[in-house]
Amino acid sequence: MNKFTNLIIRDIRLAVRQGSAFTMTLSFFVVAVTLYPLGVGPELNILARIGPGVLWVGALLSCLLTLDRIFQADFEDGSLDQLMLGSLPIELMTLAKIIAHWLTSVVPLILITPILAVSLNMPADGIWVMMLALLVGSPVLSLIGAVGAGLTVGMRRGGVLLSLLVLPLYIPVLIFGVAAVEAAIAVLPMGPHILLLAGLSLGALVICPIAAAAALRLAVE
Amino acid sequence: MSLTAINLRCIRQDRLIFTDLGFSLKAGEILWVQGRNGAGKSSLLRMIAGLLKPVSGEIQWKGASVKEDPDGYQDQFRYIGHQEALKPVLSARENLQFWADFSGSHNVSAALKEFDLEKIADSPVGIMSAGQKKRTNLARLISSPAPLWILDEPISSLDTHYIELFKKQLEKHVAAGGMALLATHQDLNLPSVHKLDLDGPRGRNNE
Known part of the structure; x- marks a missing residue:
């Protein structure tokens, strides 16, 4: 367990020391979401209508930008070999790296979402549910992303392939995530959507570390 | 054996x-x-x-x-590949400490001493020369014995x-x-x- 938390702390420390990683993803999220009002015009009811979808798609794309970082740097400098040889099971090793990725790359997006939601004229009820839905559903982004990252880790310019592999698998999260926020805005029960998101997260939590570990075993050969 | x-x-x-x-x-x-x-x-x-x-x-x-x-x-066993497995933003001591913890050992200061790394132990690996990086990597043999x-x-x-x-x-x-x-x-x-x-x-x- 100690080795597990150590690995998470190391990855977080690396992300903090490298600094730019945080700000790049956040800036991308902010810029991407801000482009919509400029593109579709400043009509408040249109913005409120598309708000939840815009925020979710923005979060998915921002997350996608950071996925290659999960294993790529460790693969290139030989650390991945050493991580695979450690006494920590490879499945737990990948889970630790996934948790670190979620904390450093996805949680900042969730924290900045309220500000962006206000700029899209989202009602206050919707904002809270938006954050809740992201909190419950976004682990899926890191979990599924890690499988894609593991499969493409040995490739040069694997980024495009990674997007093609991973984005279709993000669709269920997108659908239920947006549905939860729209239900809350329309004063309908949003519980079932949140529960479905939680179910997706738990399912991915079981399957994805195992799949990512299998992908990494192939990658180091 | x-x-x-x-x-x-x-x-x-x-x-x-x-x-x-x-x-x-x-x-x-x-x-x-x-x-x-x-x-x-x-x-x-x-x-x-x-x-x-x-x-x-x-x-x-x-x-x-x-x-x-x-x-x-x-x-x-301890495997030392031709890649260094060191993070440029961490110091030699931090790198060795992580790998020592990861293999459940803690001889980092002895390892730094054996490979004559004490003077540069706290500077980031990113600014080290290739030879210094190699020595830091080899020091893992002492910090995590096998x-x-x-x-x-x-x-x-x-x-x-x-x-x-x-x-x-x-x-x-x-x-x-x-x-x-x-x-x-x-x-x-x-x-x-x-x-x-x-x-x-x-x-x-x-x-």
Whole structure:
């Protein structure tokens, strides 16, 4: 367990020391979401209508930008070999790296979402549910992303392939995530959507570390 | 304590690298793997470290196949690849500390001392020279001790002074009953070293 938390702390420390990683993803999220009002015009009811979808798609794309970082740097400098040889099971090793990725790359997006939601004229009820839905559903982004990252880790310019592999698998999260926020805005029960998101997260939590570990075993050969 | 390889066969991307390769290594022995570029030195070492699966053949530790207890075998060796496995934004001490914690040991200050790294221990690895990085990587052998050292090009980018220092560490390790598997191009002039030449008839242990 100690080795597990150590690995998470190391990855977080690396992300903090490298600094730019945080700000790049956040800036991308902010810029991407801000482009919509400029593109579709400043009509408040249109913005409120598309708000939840815009925020979710923005979060998915921002997350996608950071996925290659999960294993790529460790693969290139030989650390991945050493991580695979450690006494920590490879499945737990990948889970630790996934948790670190979620904390450093996805949680900042969730924290900045309220500000962006206000700029899209989202009602206050919707904002809270938006954050809740992201909190419950976004682990899926890191979990599924890690499988894609593991499969493409040995490739040069694997980024495009990674997007093609991973984005279709993000669709269920997108659908239920947006549905939860729209239900809350329309004063309908949003519980079932949140529960479905939680179910997706738990399912991915079981399957994805195992799949990512299998992908990494192939990658180091 | 012994390491035995039996009839190992290695195929990389449809190309046969070596076949019927075998050797055996006992406590206190060093095996020097020789061969031209592409002869399969790194592949052989990765195979012994369990990172690469042999197409056929078997690796035995203390007479039992390593497949029977892969986790137990992993604690018995330290693999130093030709990549440094160091993070540029962390200092040498932080890098070593992480790997020591990861293998459940804590001899970091001794390791820094043995490889003459104390003065630069707290500067980021990113600003170090190639030789300093290599020494930091080699210091893991002391900070996370293990009976079998698997060393891929351990002395590349080291100057003569530090090659001697590394030799002393290696001799000390072997004298204490350790074993080492070594792939280098330079002759280290070690006494009583067994040689495995991958260029010759494949797999013959020319002792």
